[in-house]
Amino acid sequence: MKIYLEPNDTDAMEKVATNLRDRLLIRMLSRLGCRTSEVVDLTVKDIDLTQGTVTIKHLKDRLKLSRAGCGQILGRSHAFCPKCGNKI
Numbered sequence: 001m002k003i004y005l006e007p008n009d010t011d012a013m014e015k016v017a018t019n020l021r022d023r024l025l026i027r028m029l030s031r032l033g034c035r036t037s038e039v040v041d042l043t044v045k046d047i048d049l050t051q052g053t054v055t056i057k058h059l060k061d062r063l064k065l066s067r068a069g070c071g072q073i074l075g076r077s078h079a080f081c082p083k084c085g086n087k088i
Contacts, residue, residue, distance in 0.1 A: 005030070032056065 005013075010030040017023040028039045038056045046055045 028054070 007030075010026060014023050014026050017026060025036075025039060028034065029036065032039075032054060034056050041057055042054070046057075047053075048055070
């Protein structure tokens with residue numbers, strides 16, 4: 001039997017984190033669904049605040065996982081966001 005964290009559990013973890021780095025790590029792990037090693041490997045150039053994307057290195061590829069504006073989870077084959085219609 002697997003036990004998963006609920007959204008309110010991760011929100012509570014974020015609130016008790018003592019520094020910005022830890023809050024950001026918790027948020028990225030829970031909302032983007034990426035691995036710890038993928039988050040730790042991020043650089044400033046992987047974050048595009050204009051487009052609202054974070055590019056995650058995944059299995060030797062670069063993959064955009066989520067749109068900041070609408071929060072839609074995206075995959076490798078998406079050319080546009082199915083939720084908000086914006087081009088990726």
